[in-house]
Amino acid sequence: MINVNIEGCKTFVKEEEYKKFEGKALEAYDVLVSGNGAGNDFLGWKELPDETPESLITDCEAIRNDWKCKGVDLVVTIGIGGSYLGARCAIEALSHNFIQKKDAPRVVFAGNNLSEEYLAELIDLLKVSNVACVVISKSGTTTEPAVAFRIVKQYIEDTYGRREASERIIAITDAKKGALKTLSTQEGYRTFIVPDNVGGRFSVLTPVGLLPIVLAGFDVRAMLKGASDERKALAEKSGSNAAVKYAAMRNLLYSGYGKAVEIMVSYNPKFVYLAEWWKQLYGESEGKDGKGIYPASVTNTADLHSMGQFIQEGSRVMFETVINIAKSNRDIVIGSDEQNLDQLNFLAGQHIEHCNAMAQLGVKVAHIDGGVPQIEVGIERIDEYNLGSLFYFFEFACGVSAYTLGVNPFNQPGVEAYKKNMFALLKKPGYEKETEAILKRI
Numbered sequence: 001m002i003n004v005n006i007e008g009c010k011t012f013v014k015e016e017e018y019k020k021f022e023g024k025a026l027e028a029y030d031v032l033v034s035g036n037g038a039g040n041d042f043l044g045w046k047e048l049p050d051e052t053p054e055s056l057i058t059d060c061e062a063i064r065n066d067w068k069c070k071g072v073d074l075v076v077t078i079g080i081g082g083s084y085l086g087a088r089c090a091i092e093a094l095s096h097n098f099i100q101k102k103d104a105p106r107v108v109f110a111g112n113n114l115s116e117e118y119l120a121e122l123i124d125l126l127k128v129s130n131v132a133c134v135v136i137s138k139s140g141t142t143t144e145p146a147v148a149f150r151i152v153k154q155y156i157e158d159t160y161g162r163r164e165a166s167e168r169i170i171a172i173t174d175a176k177k178g179a180l181k182t183l184s185t186q187e188g189y190r191t192f193i194v195p196d197n198v199g200g201r202f203s204v205l206t207p208v209g210l211l212p213i214v215l216a217g218f219d220v221r222a223m224l225k226g227a228s229d230e231r232k233a234l235a236e237k238s239g240s241n242a243a244v245k246y247a248a249m250r251n252l253l254y255s256g257y258g259k260a261v262e263i264m265v266s267y268n269p270k271f272v273y274l275a276e277w278w279k280q281l282y283g284e285s286e287g288k289d290g291k292g293i294y295p296a297s298v299t300n301t302a303d304l305h306s307m308g309q310f311i312q313e314g315s316r317v318m319f320e321t322v323i324n325i326a327k328s329n330r331d332i333v334i335g336s337d338e339q340n341l342d343q344l345n346f347l348a349g350q351h352i353e354h355c356n357a358m359a360q361l362g363v364k365v366a367h368i369d370g371g372v373p374q375i376e377v378g379i380e381r382i383d384e385y386n387l388g389s390l391f392y393f394f395e396f397a398c399g400v401s402a403y404t405l406g407v408n409p410f411n412q413p414g415v416e417a418y419k420k421n422m423f424a425l426l427k428k429p430g431y432e433k434e435t436e437a438i439l440k441r442i
């Protein structure tokens with residue numbers, strides 16, 4: 001169960017103000033739970049932890065076994081934004097930092113940029129691997145994944161033949177429409193569906209996240225169980241509900257105290273992509289109508305040596321949301337050294353995680369003294385169960401928080417603006433007027 005601690009904000013805010021925002025968050029909670037708010041045709045994610053059929057997981061496992069029989073050792077997962085960040089977050093969090101998991105293919109990601117070098121280097125890797133591909137796009141026409149898929153599909157067809165390619169490519173897309181759906185039907189690809197009522201950034205517990213996570217060798221049943229237990233915990237409406245506390249405090253810090261930047265802080269490098277996933281979730285859900293908290297992130301202790309100065313003494317516009325991990329999955333004790341040149345013998349016999357925890361505590365006090373409020377989000381350890389809880393907590397809290405702010409959490413009208421300009425500059429047929437207009441401005 002996720003634990004939210006807002007004590008590190010209490011010296012910054014007045015109790016009666018917090019109570020006012022708690023009231024607003026409780027009203028927003030009702031809007032989310034009743035399904036009466038803006039964007040309510042995108043609430044399918046709420047039920048996923050308890051309504052994902054076992055057959056979906058066994059279908060994912062069947063693909064894993066099938067590809068294992070073919071000797072596949074590399075799965076290229078193609079997608080962008082909500083169509084890849086959840087899977088990448090889970091796989092990075094659960095994987096060994098240095099060693100590839102035995103009995104599972106390496107899962108790499110493409111289609112999330114337009115770098116020629118990136119794709120050329122991906123082809124270098126394909127040439128020394130036994131390759132399969134999962135292509136994920138609800139629309140099927142998003143430029144970045146579509147470009148990457150052209151390249152990877154061509155490579156797979158040239159290397160294994162078109163018929164075998166149809167067994168090595170899985171598409172996750174819309175149930176009925178779109179370019180990828182049409183292609184899958186033509187080529188006979190196995191497909192999974194992105195539910196109509198789940199937006200990309202809320203899709204980690206659909207096949208969009210579950211299939212790549214299963215292929216990478218991790219336990220999605222435990223992940224769904226963690227999400228389901230968190231759902232139960234959040235079902236109780238009260239001021240101590242974790243989502244209500246998080247939503248109330250961050251909205252108060254923003255609206256009442258000009259804290260317009262929220263920094264997600266973690267002390268484990270496995271959570272770099274948790275922050276990337278969270279940034280999209282909160283940035284795309286709340287940053288609209290001229291409002292919203294800008295989501296940023298640091299990974300400590302590394303970033304204490306880079307961003308630490310700014311957070312301690314720079315513009316006082318930010319607060320921190322720290323991910324507390326109660327237990328390390330591994331143990332290493334610091335040894336004693338005869339010469340003690342680095343003068344660290346006072347740490348001999350201590351666990352490294354104890355040093356990490358003391359760094360975290362020292363930073364907490366220093367940052368609060370420096371004018372940076374801290375919210376803490378606690379989990380037991382990094383594993384599938386706790387990740388499932390975290391995913392569900394942040395999604396649910398995002399809905400509560402966006403409604404507290406007064407915006408529709410489930411649309412993203414602003415992401416289209418750059419596409420029009422890019423297509424005009426690339427001279428896409430039908431964009432002639434836009435091309436003429438933009439060329440006059442650059």
Ligand code: PA5
Pocket residue numbers: 080081082083136137138139140141142145199200201202284412
């Ligand atoms: O959250 C979102 O809606 C976006 O990030 C989309 O997931 C992203 O743009 C990819 O879209 P698509 O799945 O249609 O390729």
